[in-house]
Amino acid sequence: MAGFNSTKFLKAHFPDCATMRSLLTAYGFEPPAADTAEKWWRRGSVPGAWLPVLLGMLELEHGKPVSLLPYLDR
Numbered sequence: 001m002a003g004f005n006s007t008k009f010l011k012a013h014f015p016d017c018a019t020m021r022s023l024l025t026a027y028g029f030e031p032p033a034a035d036t037a038e039k040w041w042r043r044g045s046v047p048g049a050w051l052p053v054l055l056g057m058l059e060l061e062h063g064k065p066v067s068l069l070p071y072l073d074r
Contacts, residue, residue, distance in 0.1 A: 002072050007044035009071040013058055017041055020054070027057045 014020040017038050021031035031037065032050065040046050046054065058066045 002074050004068070005071045005073050006040070006046045009068075010041060010046065012070070013054075013066070023061060024053070024057055027060050029053055029057060 010020075014023070017034065017040065021034065021037055024031040040050075055066055055068075
């Protein structure tokens with residue numbers, strides 16, 4: 001069964017959780033609390049409800065959708 005490598009995804013797109021939170025705010029999204037976001041890096045998982053928000057924000061940032069293929073474990 002394939003899985004999603006959240007750690008690889010986070011590290012590829014955000015240097016740290018503070019940057020992620022700042023970008024979310026800059027694009028009009030309400031970011032998660034700092035301690036909540038930091039747990040994503042420690043646990044290596046992004047909650048399912050937040051993944052589409054991050055993808056949408058990254059699409060706005062880059063002007064095109066972000067591929068998820070590099071982060072799928074096969």
